[in-house]
Amino acid sequence: MPGFIGRLARVDLSKGKFREEEIEEEVFRKFLGGRGLAAKILLEELDPNVDPLSPENKLIFATGPLTGTAYPGSGKHIVAAKSPLTSLWGESASGGYWGPELKFAGYDALIVEGRASSPVYLWIHDREVEVRDGSHLWGMTVVEATKKIRRETDEHARVACIGPAGERFVRYACIINDMNHASGRTGLGAVMGSKNLKAVAVYGSRRRLETAKPNEFKNLLVEAHKILKESSTAQSLFNYGTSGGVPSLNELGILPTKNFQTGVFEGSERISGQAMAETILVGRTTCMGCPIQCVRAVRVEGGRFGGVTEETGGPQYETVAAFGSLLLNDNLESIAYAHYLCNQYGIDTISTGVTIAFAMECYEKKVLRKEDTGGLELKWGDPETILKLIEIIVRREGLGDVLAEGVKRAAERIGKGAEQYAMHVKGQELPMHEPRGKKALALAYAISNRGACHLTSSHDTSFSGKGIPELGIEGGLDRFAVNGKGRFVKRTEDLMGFCNSAVICRFTTAVLNPAENIPIKMIAKFLEAATGWNVGPRDLQIMGERAVNLTRIFNVRLGVTRKDDVIPSRFAEEMPEGASKGQKVTPEDLDLMLDEYYEERGWTRNGIPTKERLEALGIGEFARLIP
Ligand code: SF4
Known part of the structure; x- marks a missing residue:
């Protein structure tokens, strides 16, 4: 299946058993991969009231159709589970090479269930999955354990690993892959620790993935690299990092x-x-x-x-x-x-x-x-x-x-x-972005399904110039205004939902900077060249919208409504100094943006997805899960 392997690995640590499952193309067409695929699986399989640190929670690692190809920014993967930090939807993306390696090893995704009776690690290579004793690794730091596992498996293995924080269930423990890339947010390292799972090492010898239109893919790569070479955003990221x-x-x-x-x-x-x-x-x-x-x-x-x-x-x-x-x-x-x-x-x-x-x-x-x-x-x-x-x-x-x-x-x-x-929002600590000086971010913090998150939607400051007119996303944004921000957040949140389902890095895309980076139209062409699907920008937005709705349903099942879409009261106080002096986000400001956002989403005024909207998106079957 071009763009995909068409298969996932499911490991039950309680029984020490593993099995392969086929994934139909129709599933990918609807949910794509990454967040979309993980949300579908967790909604269908997970008891919503499960204790996040119990064996009943499920931990999913998922890739997307561009993962492992030469697309710039395709080295990502997503990890998802019920979060021990928020007790809601938990998700975190990481970069590097681990995601591509999982595909080279023969899988689009990995589901980990149960709890091992003593510490273990997984060694996944060329469609073989071994549950190995990890007792000697317990207590080691990430670097120590990663090096030891490579010595025991393959020096080229990619290793996603927890440290002592995950073993001790620190609620914001993370998973580090290859020692310097993190699935940082929502405490998924503690979920791994609760399963007695120290690490997942992967390696595959089949290093070329099939694409539907390889020549078109190559031509697009040349164009994309040219765009990034001329992008001042990309240049600044190279020179000085984020x-x-x-x-x-x-x-x-x-x-x-x-x-x-x-x-x-x-x-x-x-x-x-x-x-x-x-x-x-x-x-x-x-x-x-x-x-x-x-x-x-x-x-x-x-x-x-x-x-x-x-x-x-x-x-x-x-x-x-x-x-x-x-x-x-x-x-x-x-x-x-x-x-x-x-x-x-x-x-x-x-x-x-x-x-x-x-x-x-x-x-x-x-x-x-x-x-x-x-x-x-x-x-x-x-x-x-x-x-x-x-x-x-x-x-x-x-x-x-x-x-x-x-x-x-x-x-x-x-x-x-x-x-x-x-x-915090919904139990997750705020990232390093101040919402009083960019008001769309205040709304994005409030509605983000994984708790406070700066990657939920684009930021006002990135759209002060150009927009993405083909998707109705306006440029020329006033960062202090609240009107129109509900529409802006909804539309860019859908694109972020697409990025996390295709599992591509936003930094290379127009979602970060519409003036300079890879345009959405070109990303659609990449997806078409990889999968053979006939898709355009609007299709990408709909795929993202499905993923946003599914993660909202995950939270609505746990009682989340408008009352939970709030931000810390500190932001209702005026910024005391600097170029954003006097700015604040009052409860009335937030209410106005929420009303606009829910309406744009086709949800109720209480923030609940409607059956009609879910059916229009082709995911009406999930409406039955809404209480
Ligand atoms: S922009 Fe940075 S984080 Fe994104 S894929 Fe490139 S190197 Fe990785």
């Missing part, structure tokens, strides 16, 4: 600072991608087929933060801001060290930074006192405190055990008004 955006975010007054108390950080220059390039950057790496090479490789030799090596990559923007401006820390080497620790322990850098910021603000406001912190002074901007907190969170020691639960649960446990300092 944290090359730090200076402009600071200028716009939207660099999350001091737990979102403000959007301006005076130390911003010292933590930027430009500063990194001049100091600790030793190389750039990439994901399969991508010329952009936005992934950083850093090294810190000697000094307090020495020992950081390029094996674990380097901090991207989210990590730089989460351990930098958010905590008033302008020491770039310490940020690199925090990133290194998080990758070794397998813990999400965004949630970790936000949780530490929460603890620091609680301490500042005297909600936490020295007797609660084991004698630690939680001082803003102090790298030693930051690193110490990472250690006790991973070990679940003292206050660390409370913080390992994420800010929502930690605030409930601490009480005394701590909730007002807990920056």
Whole structure:
């Protein structure tokens, strides 16, 4: 089947059994892969009320039709399960080479069920799946375990692995593949830990995938590479990585600072991608087929933060801001060290930074006192405190055990008004983007099905110039306006839903920058050349819309309605300084955007997908799941 293998592997760890299942082309045509496929499977198979850390939860790794081809940005895969952080839809994408390798090994997707009686790892190679003893790996860091597994399997194996954080069920533990790419969000590393599954190693010797129109595919590749070569966005990502955006975010007054108390950080220059390039950057790496090479490789030799090596990559923007401006820390080497620790322990850098910021603000406001912190002074901007907190969170020691639960649960446990300092949506900590200075993002945070997420839809600032007129997505956006943002979020969210189902990187596409990157029309042609399907931009949007609706149904079954589509109350306060000074998102602003968004989606005013809309999308069979 061009574009796909047409088969998944299902492993039951409780029984130590494995079987292959065929996937019909019709399933791919409707759900595509990645998020769409995972949502279909979990909706059909998972008891919605299952405990996310019980054997009954299912963990899915899924690829898409372009995964493993030379399409620029095709090195991604998706991991999905019920999230232990939000108790709702859990999903995280990762780059690198693991996804393509799964296809080379003979599968579009992997479903892991049950719980092994003792630690194991999976070794998947050329359609063989082995459940191997992993007792000797338990307790190892990600780097130690990855290297050991490669020695035991194949030196070229791609390894998706958890660290001690996943083993101890830290609710925002992540899965790291090949030591420097993360499925970071929604705590899926803890799901792996709960299954006694240390790692999944994959290798396939059949390294060429079939495409329907190989010559057309090749011609499109030439065009796409030319576009990316001329794109200033791509050039900046190569030069400075994603944290090359730090200076402009600071200028716009939207660099999350001091737990979102403000959007301006005076130390911003010292933590930027430009500063990194001049100091600790030793190389750039990439994901399969991508010329952009936005992934950083850093090294810190000697000094307090020495020992950081390029094996674990380097901090991207989210990590730089989460351990930098958010905590008033302008020491770039310490940020690199925090990133290194998080990758070794397998813990999400965004949630970790936000949780530490929460603890620091609680301490500042005297909600936490020295007797609660084991004698630690939680001082803003102090790298030693930051690193110490990472250690006790991973070990679940003292206050660390409370913080390992994420800010929502930690605030409930601490009480005394701590909730007002807990920056989360639906239980997931906010990423490093300030919604008061880009109002569509406020709506995107509120409605995102995996909790606070910056990748739910495009950002207002990316569409201040050109739009995507063929899909009715306007350009020339005013970042402070609220009118029209419901429509904008819905339409770009559908495109993001497509990207996560095709499992391609958004950074190379017009979804990130419609003026310069690979246009949606060309992505449709790539999909056609890979699969042989006759598709256009509107078809892509519909595929994405299906995936968005399915993940919403997953959450609606668990009781999510409009009342849950909210953002932290802090954003109703005026931004105190900088170029976004005076901006806020009031409950009335959010209501206006929600009304517009639900209407555009064809959902009820309470945010529930309707039978009519689901039928129009060709997924009416899922309407019966809505309570
Ligand atoms: S842009 Fe960066 S994250 Fe995206 S595929 Fe390329 S290297 Fe990977």
